[in-house]
Amino acid sequence: MIRIIKPGMYSSIQDLGRTGVEKFGQSESGAMNFRAMMLSNKMLDNPLSNPVIEMTIVGPEFEVLKDITIAVFGTEKIRLNGSIVSTASFIELKEGDHVKVGRLLDTRGYIAVDGRMNSNHILGSQSVHSQLLDIHPLRKGDVIKIDGANEASLEKKIMSKYPTVKTYKGKPVIRVMIGEDAERVKNLDSFFKESYTIQSDSNRMAIKLSGTKIEADEYDIVSDVTRLGLIQVTKDGNPMVLMNDRQTTGGYLRLGTVAKVDLPILADARLESLVYFEEISIEDARALYNEEMERIQGTYYLP
Amino acid sequence: MNIKEISEDRLVIFKDKNTLTIKEHEKLISLMQQIEESMMPILNVNVSYNAVTVQWDIFKMDVNDVKENIQTLIKNLDHIKIETLEKKIVEIPVCYDSEFGIDQDKFDMPIEELIELHTKNEYRVYMLGFLPGFMYLGGLDKRLYKERLDTPRKKIDKGSVGIAGGQTGVYPQNAPGGWNIIGRTPIEMVKEGIPIVRPGNYVKFNSITIDEYRRLNNDKNN
Structure with missing residues (x-):
């Protein structure tokens, strides 16, 4: 059990999201970096879909009310009772401990706890939606109960936390499947050649980008269903990648869809950092996603 | 009706026209219901002005099997007289x-x-x-x-x-x-x-x- 002293920049409970409700206008929410989220659970031998705390830029500060064990992704160290502790493996906490996560390496991080975090379920999930629903992000004073911690002692694991990321000029390359309205784009080759900057007003609804403006005669489309990773281009020529708390319908040009395997890179990417885009077929993207899920569920990330 | 993959786990079912008649839209809604009630591992089904979007669990069913199943449902739609459901x-x-x-x-x-x-x-x-x-x-x-x-x-x-x-x-x-x-x-x-x-x-x-x-x-x- 923990009590939040400071929630950090934006911390919320997330699991793998809600299914079946997109038709109501409710997007799935859930962890933006599914890889880190699942691996943080794996470090504690939890079911990989257990809810975690998702952190943004600065993590929370909390007090431990009952002994727990945590796994932290997104930063290499935290402060435990004032002393620096590595997050390379899980961390055992005792009643009365004070934890300060501090600044993350990049934009997102995760805290998993051994056992299952207790919080309200809405429409089948504990995931908090930043714009909707009656469940809210972490606030000062919130008490989070944890059920069913592993009685048997956990085997210490130093995990390789980061996947191999394809880079170009030192910046990550994000793979994109061509979208329904891509034929309207006059300078698609520029999109796949020039760098784009992650804008500071990016959030759980969308990762906003700036760079070479996308040119098209018409940016409006008849309102249609959106999807996770959809790249929309608005009248100002700036693309944006729709993420977990997106609006479920949209009226803008659909340039493409970010491959699922690369969504974790976007979720973590530092604000104002650069990325490149590369085209990929749906078939290849599917194979990569399959491969990555097998790695997460298997032994690839283990020592 | 056409079926097209649009991402790893999503496909759309659509007619080659931008605007559908009400009858055609009713067919889409019926198809949406059939897909939801089928045995396929469906994560989301949605209908828009002119298409049905399906998201399924790719770890439980292969894309080609999903497409085949949907083709069968589409064929059945043509044969079944779309009963004019009581207008709600x-x-x-x-x-x-x-x-x-x-x-x-x-x-x-x-x-x-x-x-x-x-x-x-x-x-x-x-x-x-x-x-x-x-x-x-x-x-x-x-x-x-x-x-x-x-x-x-x-x-x-x-x-x-x-x-x-x-x-x-x-x-x-x-x-x-x-x-x-x-x-x-x-x-x-x-x-x-x-x-x-x-x-x-x-x-x-x-x-x-x-x-x-x-x-x-x-x-x-x-």
């Missing part, structure tokens, strides 16, 4: 008092005419989205078409009934928006996360007095 009409009480209808003066007509034009038609629900319970409706009288506001308002009150271009609808919750607001409904558009309408339903707006609005609003809050 959802009535939405709206108070068109000027206290709520803050953009009424933009319509260049007496308020009685605006109310008459807005309440006479039954509007078809084509899809839901944007916000939970937000309806995309068809059937607005052309005389009521009005461009969105140049600058959207930072906050439109929950229940506001508005018009933008050729669309009309209800804001199911407080939200920013550029619609022209003509009235407000006291009823909830969403109950425990589930919208009160479905694609294929019809909506009728009924004019109520401000006293009735207040009564219904109080009932809702108690």
Whole structure:
């Protein structure tokens, strides 16, 4: 059990999201970096879909009310009772401990706890939606109960936390499947050649980008269903990648869809950092996603 | 009907036309129901103005099997006579008092005419989205078409009934928006996360007095 002293920049409970409700206008929410989220659970031998705390830029500060064990992704160290502790493996906490996560390496991080975090379920999930629903992000004073911690002692694991990321000029390359309205784009080759900057007003609804403006005669489309990773281009020529708390319908040009395997890179990417885009077929993207899920569920990330 | 993959775990089923007839849209809704009721590991099915979108669990079923199953469902649709399902009409009480209808003066007509034009038609629900319970409706009288506001308002009150271009609808919750607001409904558009309408339903707006609005609003809050 923990009590939040400071929630950090934006911390919320997330699991793998809600299914079946997109038709109501409710997007799935859930962890933006599914890889880190699942691996943080794996470090504690939890079911990989257990809810975690998702952190943004600065993590929370909390007090431990009952002994727990945590796994932290997104930063290499935290402060435990004032002393620096590595997050390379899980961390055992005792009643009365004070934890300060501090600044993350990049934009997102995760805290998993051994056992299952207790919080309200809405429409089948504990995931908090930043714009909707009656469940809210972490606030000062919130008490989070944890059920069913592993009685048997956990085997210490130093995990390789980061996947191999394809880079170009030192910046990550994000793979994109061509979208329904891509034929309207006059300078698609520029999109796949020039760098784009992650804008500071990016959030759980969308990762906003700036760079070479996308040119098209018409940016409006008849309102249609959106999807996770959809790249929309608005009248100002700036693309944006729709993420977990997106609006479920949209009226803008659909340039493409970010491959699922690369969504974790976007979720973590530092604000104002650069990325490149590369085209990929749906078939290849599917194979990569399959491969990555097998790695997460298997032994690839283990020592 | 065509089936096309659009991402790792999504495909769309569509006719090669931009605008569908109501009968064609009804077929899509029927297909959507069939897909939901099938044995396939479906994560989401959705319908828009002219297509059905399916998201499935790729770890439980291969894309080619999904496509094959859907092809069979489509073939069956052609054979089954689409029984004209009893038309479900959802009535939405709206108070068109000027206290709520803050953009009424933009319509260049007496308020009685605006109310008459807005309440006479039954509007078809084509899809839901944007916000939970937000309806995309068809059937607005052309005389009521009005461009969105140049600058959207930072906050439109929950229940506001508005018009933008050729669309009309209800804001199911407080939200920013550029619609022209003509009235407000006291009823909830969403109950425990589930919208009160479905694609294929019809909506009728009924004019109520401000006293009735207040009564219904109080009932809702108690």
